[in-house]
Amino acid sequence: MARTADIKVTLADGAVARVSVEAPEGVADAPGTPFGVTYEPAPVVALVDDGLAEDAARGLASLGRSVATVSCEARELEGPDVAEAMSALGVTQAHLLAGGAGTRAARSLAERGPHRTLSVACREEGEDASAFVRRAARAMDEAEPSRRHRPLVVFEDGAAHVAPRVEGVLVRPATLADEPAALAMYDHLLDSCDVPGRETCGWRRGFWPLPDDVSRRLREGTTWVAVDVGEGDPDARRESDASDAGPAVLGAMSLDGDFGLPGAEPDWELLEPGEFLTCHLLATDPAARGHGVATELLAEYAREAIARGCKALRINTSPESLSNCLYHELGFTLHAPQWFPYEGLPITGWTNVYELRLDGPTEGGESAAPGAPREPAAATGGPSVRTLGDIDFFGDAALRQRLVRVSVWLLLGGAALAVTLSVVAGVGVIEEMLALPGDWGAVMWPLAMIALSVVALPVHELVHALLMRVLGGPGTRVSFGYQAGMLYAGCPGLVLSKPRFVAVLLAPAVLVTAALLGLGLVLGYPFMTIWAAVLHLSGCSGDILAADAILRERACTHCRDTERGVELLCGRVG
DSSP states (O other): OEEEEEEEEEOTTSOEEEEEEEEOTTOOSBTTBGGGOOSSSOOEEEEOOSSOHHHHHHHHHTTTOOEEEEEESSSOOOHHHHHHHHHHTTOSOEEEEEOTTHHHHHHHHHHHOGGGEEEEEEOOTTOOHHHHHHHHHHHHHHHOOOOOOOOSEEEETTEEEEOOOOTTEEEEEOOGGGHHHHHHHHHHHHHHHTSTTOOOSOOBTTTBSOHHHHHHHHHTTOEEEEEEOOSSOHHHHHHHHTTSOOSOEEEEEEEESOOSOTTOOOSSOOOOTTSEEEEEEEEEOGGGTTSSHHHHHHHHHHHHHHHTTOSEEEEEEOTTOTHHHHHHHTTOEEEEEEEOOOTTSSSOSEEEEEEEESSSOOTTSSOOOTTOOOOOHHHHTOTTEEEEEEEETTTOHHHHHHHHHHHHHHHHHHHHHHHHHHHHHTOOHHHHHHHSSSSOHHHHHHHHHHHHHHHHHHHHHHHHHHHHHHHHOTTOOOEEEEETTEEEEEOTTOEEEHHHHHHHHHHHHHHHHHHHHHHHHHHTOHHHHHHHHHHHHHTTHHHHHHHHHHHHOTTOOEEEEOSSEEEEEEEOOO
16 A cells, blocks of 8 residues: 555635545556556545544555545535545545545435445444444445446557447538537437436536537537437448438537647647647437447547547546546546636536547557556656656766856856946945944845845745646645755656746746845845845756756656656656
């Protein structure tokens, strides 16, 4: 068992819930198992406040289940709170383990969101802890859903091939004549979402999907529809049915090259426009569920992407949606959930992001089973990633000498600039000393300048830490330390894209320096803070050298933080 995540989730009323994940042996926080949460067997959400959580997590993790313990210090947890914590982990369905005050929340979630609750085990008064865990484990095994592994894409002779078509279902480009039937299909789905306990896709009438958006995409020619055409040759049906309305629409989707989450950057390879294809508004009529309609839509999605020469399929969906189960079955890789809130709407701000690569199988030459524990390529050094270089701040003597030289040059350059500004302004350090109250200005000025420089050091590292937390996403854990005369903030193992890592490196040099200069103008002692800023910049030599090395390495696409510095990576990461 290993602690793979410790995150905080802000609830609807502003209260903060803490979510800790204990994963089975060998399961890592990685694409496919973000936060160390396995999909098979289904994870456990523990809502206990009587000291049972640790024992329960240990016992259930030994059985191969990830255990997410949810707690809130401000108040008792409620059913919607638990659902939001599950969404932050990207979890659609889970077994609930409850004790004490958590019992009410577990039963509330089971009643209000039955599709998200596989089983509920509540500790009985006086029940032995080990007996409770054994009883809960038996209930979980009995309620465990049966998952099929049926890869949508297989690789033969280095090429991607799509699974055979579903008999009786034809997917074709939509025509204008299909618009009424397509709108009716989406309306039927929203009808089912209005029924308590049946809202299994996370959509809301009046918010998503809007009829205008469905119609716009159809008229732009990006919509595909699934229709029931019975038996016969699929290719022949495609030609004959593409120009007329045909039968009722059983399902639909829209395909384009826009991922649709501006500002979001999941932990996958950065691809150029045209190198991936995104699926939007994937839906099936509730009356057609269980007949392979969604599978055939996704199969056609893959065929179209292969025909266009794309490297990947990419799709996002609400963690509340049962479509997550389908994506796992078909071999899509789940990446860490993205925060993309919808202000003022009763809908989770988390979204699950999936990718299916079309340019080669996963490590080992075979498609990994959905939910199977695996290390990302960046962590294992597999064939999809290449290490270009390593920046070792502590062990590289030559680099340490360069750091000293750069620090001296920054100090001398800054000092020259400060002196020049003093001459141009006609006022400088001496005048500021004399302006300080009392008879000790000549002493207080340098002491104050040094104090500002010292305070800037931990602030510098806090800016590093903040950027790592923000850009690294939920679950990013930053540590602080002191070694070889340097304070540092780090998150060993964190992989970010090249631009994001450079931003983490240079943010303190820019922001803290600007803050010092601004403080001097506000206080009326600009030259005191100019000299403090010069000292701070001279201490930024490591960040500047690392950023320079990363930017100079054209092949570098990602960077990994290590305990000793930075690793430069090239290729597909995650």
